[in-house]
Amino acid sequence: MVLIAYLTYFERKVIGAIQLRKGPNVVGPFGLLQPLADGIKLLTKETIFPENSNKFIFALSPILTFALALLGWAVIPVDFKLVLADINVGIMYVFAISSLGVYGIIMAGWSSNSRYAFLGALRSAAQMISYEVSIGLIIISVLLTSKSLNLTEIVMAQKDYWYVIPHFPMFIIFFISTLAETNRAPFDLPEAESELVAGYNVEYSSMTFGLFFLGEYGNMILMSSMSTILFLGGWLPPFDYEFLSFIPGFVWFLTKVCILLFVFLWVRATLPRYRYDQLMSLGWKLFLPLSLVWIIITSSVLFYLGS
Amino acid sequence: MLFFFFVFSFIVIISSLSVVFSSNPVHSVLFLIFTFFNTAVIFLLFNAEFLAMTLIIVYVGAVAVLFLFVVMMLNINDSLMKEGFLKYFPFGLLLICIFFGELYMIFESNVFITPSDIRISISELVDGGMDNTKSIGLFLYTDYFIVFQISGFLLLLAMIGAIVLAHNEKINTRYNSPIDQKILNKKDVIKLN
Numbered sequence A: 001m002v003l004i005a006y007l008t009y010f011e012r013k014v015i016g017a018i019q020l021r022k023g024p025n026v027v028g029p030f031g032l033l034q035p036l037a038d039g040i041k042l043l044t045k046e047t048i049f050p051e052n053s054n055k056f057i058f059a060l061s062p063i064l065t066f067a068l069a070l071l072g073w074a075v076i077p078v079d080f081k082l083v084l085a086d087i088n089v090g091i092m093y094v095f096a097i098s099s100l101g102v103y104g105i106i107m108a109g110w111s112s113n114s115r116y117a118f119l120g121a122l123r124s125a126a127q128m129i130s131y132e133v134s135i136g137l138i139i140i141s142v143l144l145t146s147k148s149l150n151l152t153e154i155v156m157a158q159k160d161y162w163y164v165i166p167h168f169p170m171f172i173i174f175f176i177s178t179l180a181e182t183n184r185a186p187f188d189l190p191e192a193e194s195e196l197v198a199g200y201n202v203e204y205s206s207m208t209f210g211l212f213f214l215g216e217y218g219n220m221i222l223m224s225s226m227s228t229i230l231f232l233g234g235w236l237p238p239f240d241y242e243f244l245s246f247i248p249g250f251v252w253f254l255t256k257v258c259i260l261l262f263v264f265l266w267v268r269a270t271l272p273r274y275r276y277d278q279l280m281s282l283g284w285k286l287f288l289p290l291s292l293v294w295i296i297i298t299s300s301v302l303f304y305l306g307s
Numbered sequence B: 001m002l003f004f005f006f007v008f009s010f011i012v013i014i015s016s017l018s019v020v021f022s023s024n025p026v027h028s029v030l031f032l033i034f035t036f037f038n039t040a041v042i043f044l045l046f047n048a049e050f051l052a053m054t055l056i057i058v059y060v061g062a063v064a065v066l067f068l069f070v071v072m073m074l075n076i077n078d079s080l081m082k083e084g085f086l087k088y089f090p091f092g093l094l095l096i097c098i099f100f101g102e103l104y105m106i107f108e109s110n111v112f113i114t115p116s117d118i119r120i121s122i123s124e125l126v127d128g129g130m131d132n133t134k135s136i137g138l139f140l141y142t143d144y145f146i147v148f149q150i151s152g153f154l155l156l157l158a159m160i161g162a163i164v165l166a167h168n169e170k171i172n173t174r175y176n177s178p179i180d181q182k183i184l185n186k187k188d189v190i191k192l193n
Helices: A002-018 A034-044 A053-073 A092-111 A115-146 A153-158 A170-179 A206-231 A249-271 A276-305 B001-023 B025-045 B047-072 B078-083 B087-111 B121-129 B134-142 B145-166 B179-184
Strands: none
Touching: A034 A206, A053 A092, A053 A206, A092 A153, A092 A206, A092 B025, A092 B047, A115 A170, A115 A206, A115 A276, A115 B047, A153 A206, A170 A206, A170 A249, A170 A276, A206 A249, A206 B078, B001 B025, B001 B134, B047 B134, B078 B134
């Protein structure tokens, strides 16, 4: 939770630095209390239910979004054996949870009974399904190399070399797909403010909006830790030297996640938004065939290496 | 364990009844999703975690989203839907009879249709300490390989059919190919000043 709150602070600072501004610097030292102030502001405001909206689903969808963003953490191993539930289909669990995330958005868009919100929700649904396909295929090619569905074992399989080395093109595609999956810039079409006002969360106010916001940032962190586990060797240090493994595993893990998150923000501050048809054609016509071909290459290489 | 099974199967029955009886089609789809979800939980109770996750990913994560998508976009009128009720009723009755007949045959005869020479026994694998993801894989790609491939081809065929039916050539619409936009030269563009 605190991590999510400070991610918003971090985002504003980074974007500020990139755009040669200062970012938040008034509340507390270096503006460090800014996220808390924002949280208090959101909590004390009034929750508005639009007329003609479907009240139950309207209230349910932000809760769902936020709950799903937190649920995925149950299986993420932060260090060796430092995991809440070490289930043996861990990666499928995370994938299932992230595929449920679309419901929060689509239900929000439908129940607020507004054109802008509805259009945003439809865009987001199509976008998330499209990119889920390529994410799934990329995960399969990683699984072929690690021979396990368990997240801990996937990390341990990267003891000699991280999967970012043999699977480098897939790492790039995975990262771009996670950008699209979490509805971040340059794929943040569901909330394109210039054309859809604010997309699916246009009718939401106070903490219901806050939950959407927290859910989005939670998903960002979840997805970054997924790419850390799949490609960057989780909690493992880059080289198996004594002084590097002296640093505890979760520090490595957090460092990698933070670097990935920085790239998320960097991309947001630098790239313009994609056009919708380009987004779709990128997903279906470029990423899907590429990741399919990569599965075939991976499995044939593994077959001929006899491992 | 048994208690949880009854709880979740009760929820499944209630929510699948609500799928049929709720007046708002969007609510129906949401109840359908809830049903899928609870079915996955029942799978989990039987230690079939791979099946549970696949059910959620495929049905809840992909199929039901598209359902919801379509249902939300259609402007469904209640009275129009009730009109066709009598016309479709015999057909529905026939389908119900077929499904219940199949269920009855399976539960009565206790014989599942299996290939004649099964070389791997699934209960042996699971009892031997294999996790069930691995056993499903071994089973599916050996004894049931042909059936598995045929069902894959059926799905491919259905997909191609759907694309052929839905695809129409864009004649009257304006379309900018992103590739054409990328390879545009600065010299070819008319300059206004």
